[in-house]
Amino acid sequence: MEEPFWYGLALIIFTLLLKLSTTKLGQKHKKNLPPSPPSLPMIGHLHLVKQPIHRTLQALAEKFGKVLLLRWGSRRVLLVSSPSVAEELFTKHDIIFASRPRLLVGKHFAYDFTTVTLAPYGDLWRNLRRVMTLEVFSSARLAQFSSIRQGEVRLLLNQTVKSCAKSMTKVELKSKFTELSFNVMTMMAVGKRYYGENVLDAEEAKNIQKVIRDGVDISGATNFGDFFPFLQWMDMTGIEKKMVSLMAKMDNFLQGLVDERREILSATCGSNRKEVKKLMIDNLLALQEKEPQFYTDQIIKGIIMVMLVAGTDTSSATLEWAMALLLNHPEAMEKVRAEIDTKVGQERLLEEQDLPKLTYLQNVINETLRLYPPTPLLVPHEASEDCVVRGFDVPRHTMLFINAWAIHRDPELWEDPTKFKPERFEGWSGEGSEGYKLIAFGAGRRGCPGAGLASRLVRLALGSLVQSFEWERIGEENVDMSEGLGLTMPRAKPLEAMCKPRPLMLA
Numbered sequence: 364m365e366e367p368f369w370y371g372l373a374l375i376i377f378t379l380l381l382k383l384s385t386t387k388l389g390q391k392h393k394k395n396l397p398p399s400p401p402s403l404p405m406i407g408h409l410h411l412v413k414q415p416i417h418r419t420l421q422a423l424a425e426k427f428g429k430v431l432l433l434r435w436g437s438r439r440v441l442l443v444s445s446p447s448v449a450e451e452l453f454t455k456h457d458i459i460f461a462s463r464p465r466l467l468v469g470k471h472f473a474y475d476f477t478t479v480t481l482a483p484y485g486d487l488w489r490n491l492r493r494v495m496t497l498e499v500f501s502s503a504r505l506a507q508f509s510s511i512r513q514g515e516v517r518l519l520l521n522q523t524v525k526s527c528a529k530s531m532t533k534v535e536l537k538s539k540f541t542e543l544s545f546n547v548m549t550m551m552a553v554g555k556r557y558y559g560e561n562v563l564d565a566e567e568a569k570n571i572q573k574v575i576r577d578g579v580d581i582s583g584a585t586n587f588g589d590f591f592p593f594l595q596w597m598d599m600t601g602i603e604k605k606m607v608s609l610m611a612k613m614d615n616f617l618q619g620l621v622d623e624r625r626e627i628l629s630a631t632c633g634s635n636r637k638e639v640k641k642l643m644i645d646n647l648l649a650l651q652e653k654e655p656q657f658y659t660d661q662i663i664k665g666i667i668m669v670m671l672v673a674g675t676d677t678s679s680a681t682l683e684w685a686m687a688l689l690l691n692h693p694e695a696m697e698k699v700r701a702e703i704d705t706k707v708g709q710e711r712l713l714e715e716q717d718l719p720k721l722t723y724l725q726n727v728i729n730e731t732l733r734l735y736p737p738t739p740l741l742v743p744h745e746a747s748e749d750c751v752v753r754g755f756d757v758p759r760h761t762m763l764f765i766n767a768w769a770i771h772r773d774p775e776l777w778e779d780p781t782k783f784k785p786e787r788f789e790g791w792s793g794e795g796s797e798g799y800k801l802i803a804f805g806a807g808r809r810g811c812p813g814a815g816l817a818s819r820l821v822r823l824a825l826g827s828l829v830q831s832f833e834w835e836r837i838g839e840e841n842v843d844m845s846e847g848l849g850l851t852m853p854r855a856k857p858l859e860a861m862c863k864p865r866p867l868m869l870a
């Protein structure tokens with residue numbers, strides 16, 4: 364909430380004076396609404412929403428309660444910071460809360476609400492989710508794509524060994540991690556890699572990643588038009604214009620991919636075609652031939668975009684936070700290495716089939732996602748009907764935010780909540796109600812379908828790096844763990860570390 368906020372505020376107060384008669388929201392029939400902190404006329408609680416949002420909302424919950432009803436302009440917001448309430452919402456009320464609010468970002472950045480992430484609950488969403496499960500997330504597809512993940516991780520190791528000779532050398536890891544996850548997504552989707560050797564498109568990929576980041580940034584909770592629909596036509600902050608121009612770049616990139624692939628496919632036939640059939644885009648284009656009215660170019664572009672937007676920065680941020688945590692906790696780094704050396708050895712590189720044996724590594728990732736969930740407020744849901752939550756009336760169209768950050772750091776739920784202690788997950792099954800204490804991937808129908816994919820990629824990459832290199836901080840001081848701004852949670856400072864290859868890498 365920076366300058367545009369205060370312009371907005373001035374404008375709203377002005378409008379308020381002109382309007383004179385204000386409508387009171389939610390006071391008509393509702394008797395038992397959830398508690399609500401004191402609010403201002405018109406803007407409601409928007410003035411309380413300051414960056415970093417997950418922290419200010421955590422403080423609000425500490426002060427006023429774990430189930431709160433806020434008002435952001437003309438929208439009601441249910442803010443939940445408790446795992447048992449999250450459980451109630453994702454089980455008993457799962458269908459009711461399976462929709463998404465119609466925010467501007469969905470109109471401009473999700474092909475008018477036709478991507479799986481932002482589509483309202485209904486047939487279109489169900490179809491998209493089914494197609495993506497079949498093409499990307501099913502266990503068969505996950506297994507098929509394992510060679511892609513291994514190949515890209517191998518590339519990361521090869522490049523790292525090149526940048527760090529035989530003695531301890533400083534390397535920058537953030538860009539290596541985003542390149543890894545971007546490559547994995549584009550390799551699965553279209554069989555192309557944008558980073559690495561003999562690749563001419565790194566510039567293009569960088570531009571697209573910038574578009575994604577800017578898009579995510581401006582779709583944060585600060586968009587006025589979303590909360591004051593009567594002001595939307597003015598586009599006060601220019602956000603809508605920015606979204607349109609970012610999306611034009613994105614669409615240009617995606618359309619290029621689809622056209623290029625369609626051309627290649629129509630030029631290949633017979634045996635060659637079988638070989639390329641594994642790619643997601645080929646299956647989608649085949650479906651387009653059969654059912655052109657559903658599988659339009661827009662739907663196909665939307666599916667690829669979702670993989671890039673939902674899959675890239677989330678996975679690479681997790682990797683970056685995990686590595687930073689290990690650098691600050693050398694004893695944990697040593698424990699990860701000892702586990703790999705015992706269960707895999709130093710004769711060969713870690714492979715995906717080894718992952719189930721590496722329980723400490725899994726615990727490190729769980730602990731990283733607990734402390735630094737990449738989307739600390741998950742993705743907003745919307746109630747499609749009136750319902751009763753914890754005995755409180757929650758009206759239809761209320762927007763739901765679940766503060767995973769607050770749940771993950773609640774001292775009533777976790778011992779030493781801000782401490783990095785992967786051991787806390789030893790023997791933890793995460794089953795039943797326990798599972799809602801760790802909800803970095805959300806839950807229920809709208810829960811993250813990419814969790815399995817992300818978990819494999821992140822464990823494989825982190826495990827391989829620890830197996831193949833010695834790692835140290837670049838100085839005496841601990842790695843700075845402050846989080847950057849935005850609805851997703853990048854590190855404020857890109858991660859750098861010292862590394863030296865282990866014998867395995869020099870063979």
Ligand code: HEM
Pocket residue numbers: 479480481492669670671673674675677678681736737738741742743744802803804805806808809810811812813814816817818
């Ligand atoms: C560490 C990595 C990741 C984290 C922490 C994460 C987290 C999340 C969260 C919190 C949601 C919203 C859940 C809700 O609404 O309750 C979500 C949704 C989603 N994620 Fe992920 N995600 C990750 C990686 C991925 C990957 C790799 C992909 C795909 C390639 C992916 C695809 C999606 C999709 C498609 C949705 C929308 C689901 C829907 O609305 O039906 N995610 N993710």
Ligand SMILES: *[C@@H]1O[C@H](CO)[C@@H](O)[C@H](O)[C@H]1NC(C)=O
Pocket residue numbers: 514515517518521
């Ligand atoms: C990495 O390096 C090894 C050994 O030099 C080589 O065999 C392998 O093909 C390389 N892999 C990739 C993906 O570059």
Ligand SMILES: *[C@@H]1O[C@H](CO)[C@@H](O)[C@H](O)[C@H]1NC(C)=O
Pocket residue numbers: 725726728729732788791792793801802803804818
């Ligand atoms: C945490 O670890 C358990 C196994 O120990 C796993 O089943 C679960 O998916 C993990 N949770 C997250 C959020 O990664």
